[in-house]
Amino acid sequence: MTGRDNDRRKFLKLGAAAAGGAMLPGASRGTEADGTPEWTRRMGKGVGSAPYGAPSKFESDVVRRAVPWLTASPESSVSFTPLHALHGIITPNGLAFERHHAGYPDIDPDRHRLMIHGMVDRNLVFTMDDIVRFPSESRIYFVECVANGGMEWRGAQMNGVQFTHGMIMCAEWTGVRLSTLLSEVGVKPGARWILAEGADNAIMNRSVPIEKAFDDALVVYAQNGEMLRPEQGYPLRLLVPGYEGNMNIKWLRRLELGDRPWFTREETARYTDLLPDGKARQFSWLHDAKSVITFPCPERGLKDKGRYEISGLAWTGRGRIDRVDVSADGGVNWRRARLTPPVLSKCLTRFNIDWTWDGGPALLQSRAVDETGYVQPSMAQLRAARGVNSVYHNNSIQTWRVAPSGKAFNVQLT
Amino acid sequence: MTGRDNDRRKFLKLGAAAAGGAMLPGASRGTEADGTPEWTRRMGKGVGSAPYGAPSKFESDVVRRAVPWLTASPESSVSFTPLHALHGIITPNGLAFERHHAGYPDIDPDRHRLMIHGMVDRNLVFTMDDIVRFPSESRIYFVECVANGGMEWRGAQMNGVQFTHGMIMCAEWTGVRLSTLLSEVGVKPGARWILAEGADNAIMNRSVPIEKAFDDALVVYAQNGEMLRPEQGYPLRLLVPGYEGNMNIKWLRRLELGDRPWFTREETARYTDLLPDGKARQFSWLHDAKSVITFPCPERGLKDKGRYEISGLAWTGRGRIDRVDVSADGGVNWRRARLTPPVLSKCLTRFNIDWTWDGGPALLQSRAVDETGYVQPSMAQLRAARGVNSVYHNNSIQTWRVAPSGKAFNVQLT
Structure with a gap:
């Protein structure tokens, strides 16, 4: 058995275990007793139920969120996109x-x-x-x-x-x-x-x-x-x-x-x-290259060691993203991520990379390079160049620390 | 004065007339008496008002619509995308x-x-x-x-x-x-x-x-x-x-x-x-090349003669759209439309073409050609090949008849 096969079996064990006894899908309509879920046994909602549709009730926590202490009033304030729950590049x-x-x-x-x-x-x-x-x-x-x-x-x-x-x-x-x-x-x-x-x-x-x-x-x-x-x-x-x-x-x-x-x-x-x-x-309008890992992240940790796909977003105001590298050890080693086509100018670019988590601590980072050759800086590099008085144009590398529990935390490396 | 300038002035007369006396936007806050609209005079809604947002109340007629007589029940039925009110290629x-x-x-x-x-x-x-x-x-x-x-x-x-x-x-x-x-x-x-x-x-x-x-x-x-x-x-x-x-x-x-x-x-x-x-x-799954003009259309007619942009959508299950031609005289003369990048495989492609309406009757058509060279057929060609027993795979050219009133009607050319 190769290492990859081994990983696969571990990976699949999860699903098989979770599925055990919970439900056995079948081709024919069943009764409650055979485990066929109620949504298959009952007629669903018809067209016209939602002339302008809405997400599932099971996704009700995927919303824009404000931070009440951040601003004096909700009228001069901000609400944040739930990046941890989004896929691809389009924001609904x-x-x-x-x-x-x-x-x-x-x-x-x-x-x-x-x-x-x-x-x-x-x-x-x-x-x-x-x-x-x-x-x-x-x-x-x-x-x-x-x-x-x-x-x-x-x-x-x-x-x-x-x-x-x-x-x-x-x-x-x-x-x-x-x-x-x-x-x-x-x-x-x-x-x-x-x-x-x-x-x-x-x-x-x-x-x-x-x-x-x-x-x-x-x-x-x-x-x-x-x-x-x-x-x-x-x-x-x-x-x-x-x-x-x-x-x-x-x-x-x-x-x-x-x-x-x-x-x-x-x-x-x-x-x-x-x-x-x-x-x-002044008039420092342009966004320089930036990226962030959206899975895993503090909102969505890891469940068990094994195979995962690290996923994230990269962007630059100067044109196209040329490459994104990902590190799992706080920037010592880097691997090149896949970019999802089409890679468009001044547009989010989705990147993905396979990763096997060994269950130990990890420091996840992504680093974007744009078509001008500009490389996303570390927070230390950014502070060295610009000090700490600004609140704007922070395009530094984000670090998520993955704990042995699988939870991810926002940390700043010194 | 060139013809184009002349068109421009006619075009702009519309806006100037409509604006006359209705409102004079200014740089400073005004009172009701000076015509400043109420939304500028009053504080707006704060963040958190809509954790999951919704369209403006002024867009409440832009919804999916069903046709009650079409099917026996709403559970086995269809609702239609409001293509006349949409832009670009993404469907919300x-x-x-x-x-x-x-x-x-x-x-x-x-x-x-x-x-x-x-x-x-x-x-x-x-x-x-x-x-x-x-x-x-x-x-x-x-x-x-x-x-x-x-x-x-x-x-x-x-x-x-x-x-x-x-x-x-x-x-x-x-x-x-x-x-x-x-x-x-x-x-x-x-x-x-x-x-x-x-x-x-x-x-x-x-x-x-x-x-x-x-x-x-x-x-x-x-x-x-x-x-x-x-x-x-x-x-x-x-x-x-x-x-x-x-x-x-x-x-x-x-x-x-x-x-x-x-x-x-x-x-x-x-x-x-x-x-x-x-x-x-049987097993005739593939969608062949197809297109339709979404403006003007029966839901959105023309207001006055002059410059317009005809806009529409083209697609094919066989790959990319190669070109879209547009006719204003029922297929006698054709002009090549602009395709909005990126033109992606098995994706809607938005096409646009400038058009000056002389106020007379017109027969608007679009015809898509895909990367395999396949040309979208007329309804007559489709009926000649496939008869009239089918309800599926109608990818024929659509004709909108524009009346002198500016209204557009669905017509079939014989």
């Missing part, structure tokens, strides 16, 4: 993280307008009917809050991947190229920046460099096939792929063109990176 | 069409088992915990009911793309390769077919050729990132990409290997294609 709309500055409105799309003005040939106001008549594009992109993992900078160790990395989502977005709208209004020479502003109670606004508009920025109205959800900017949102989340202005109502940035509150008092010498990095 | 799980034979159960995953037996080296029973430990794969595939469009064969003209083409969905599926499970049980020489059986009250079952198992068949547990919905087979479903929908057995509980097909009810009394000579095509 109902589970996509939220970050609001003054809560989320439910806007009447017939009354919503987008105004474009400033250094343009003609100011224009667009209705939603206007917007959807333009040539459309659909693209799968991630959106990550720049504060994702921010609590870890100074050593807080949130107990779960939902809270360490859950301010990220990935979706198929559909909308109009921002450059298409800009050619409608005509951009004046010298225009270099765009102020994007939301229709929420915070009137959230950010300055966006005009190069992004002529690169890949979209004004989107749909997410994963359907219209945006209210908490994601319904009916209109700016999408600046690879840039920090807050610049993807939700409930987009205004775009103003100018020759310099606006230095709004959200790019001066917030969303800058205070460095050790007291200076602040 | 809440809107994915249903086709049940005895309703849908809500299975306890801890009690669910998958048995594999028959011509194998060892019979095995797998728990869900066992299944998710195997190496996983995530792939984006369409699933289409073979009766999609079946009512059109003999001339019924359902009034809407939701009902003519809505028995299709596309999702990112995650699960285990069926071949991985088969290598666990060991396939005996001579095994050629697999019976797949569901745990629903219909005990739905179909014979699948073993070649498919070693090609791309999956046993899936997740759809668009989250666990399968109950109506889509929670917790386990067979996924045979490109094959007719009913073979993607939901609530999968049993796989039996044998040397011949089982000739179950669903492959003898149902799901065969009765030809003009009285013979029936």
Whole structure:
């Protein structure tokens, strides 16, 4: 018997043991006495029971979760994507993280307008009917809050991947190229920046460099096939792929063109990176390469020693993920993971790697490399470069310590 | 002024007119009197309001719909995907069409088992915990009911793309390769077919050729990132990409290997294609190339003459879509549409093409060509080859007649 066969038998013992006497599926309809479960014996629910469906009641704990102590109010707060329970790369709309500055409105799309003005040939106001008549594009992109993992900078160790990395989502977005709208209004020479502003109670606004508009920025109205959800900017949102989340202005109502940035509150008092010498990095929008193991993780440990598949997500704002390496010994040895196709630009990439757990302690890490050659840093490397004053742009390697019990813990290696 | 500029101005007149006096967005918070809408003046809802989110109340008509007269009971019936309201290629799980034979159960995953037996080296029973430990794969595939469009064969003209083409969905599926499970049980020489059986009250079952198992068949547990919905087979479903929908057995509980097909009810009394000579095509699983325009369509007409983007979906069970051509004059002249990347195998492909409507009558059609060179046929060609006895595998070209009013109607050209 080879080692692999041996592993297999151990692996299968689990299932066989669990199945023993619990149920013997058969080809014919049975009675309660023969163990046929009630769902096979009874007619199920008909079509029309759920015109807009919902998950199984057995999945009711898979939800976005907030951390009440983290923020002063639920209206200026965040809820986290349950990454530990997700598969593939698409985040279902109902589970996509939220970050609001003054809560989320439910806007009447017939009354919503987008105004474009400033250094343009003609100011224009667009209705939603206007917007959807333009040539459309659909693209799968991630959106990550720049504060994702921010609590870890100074050593807080949130107990779960939902809270360490859950301010990220990935979706198929559909909308109009921002450059298409800009050619409608005509951009004046010298225009270099765009102020994007939301229709929420915070009137959230950010300055966006005009190069992004002529690169890949979209004004989107749909997410994963359907219209945006209210908490994601319904009916209109700016999408600046690879840039920090807050610049993807939700409930987009205004775009103003100018020759310099606006230095709004959200790019001066917030969303800058205070460095050790007291200076602040500003307009540091781009997400560098990052990855995290989503199984195992604190929410989902191991049951018994034997064969497993380690699974996780990698992403970069600079293009495609080139490779992901995985270590089970805290970074001493690394093995290359499989990337699930299609590997798309500025999109989550699912990685997987087979692993046999010997039942002893392990330190699991993943390290992403993007197509520019950038290598995801350790937390020590990141602190050496940027200090500990910032809460933003933590893209460091995450470590999960697997205990002999099979439970996984968030740890920081010194 | 060029023709294009002229079109643009006409196009923009719409928006400007609609916006006139309705609202003037501004950078500062206003009062009711200055036209600032209430959602900007009031704090919105906080995080935690919807741990599992839902669409906007303004999208409440975007739901799966059944046709009560179509079937004798809602438990053996179908609900249709609202294709007219969707964008891109991903179908949200809440809107994915249903086709049940005895309703849908809500299975306890801890009690669910998958048995594999028959011509194998060892019979095995797998728990869900066992299944998710195997190496996983995530792939984006369409699933289409073979009766999609079946009512059109003999001339019924359902009034809407939701009902003519809505028995299709596309999702990112995650699960285990069926071949991985088969290598666990060991396939005996001579095994050629697999019976797949569901745990629903219909005990739905179909014979699948073993070649498919070693090609791309999956046993899936997740759809668009989250666990399968109950109506889509929670917790386990067979996924045979490109094959007719009913073979993607939901609530999968049993796989039996044998040397011949089982000739179950669903492959003898149902799901065969009765030809003009009285013979029936059997085991005609593969979906040939097909496409449909989703805008405009009977549910979404045109508002005024001018520039539009025609948008639609194309797919084939044989691999990738190679091209889609669009006609506005009932097939006399064709223009090549843009395909939205990534164009994936056995996946929906979104196509778009610019079109200026002159306000006159038009006959809109799309025609898909797949990578094998197969060209989507007209209904006349399909009837000439297959007669009118069948209800299955209608992949003919759909025609929408646009009236001068801007409304679109389902018509069949003679």
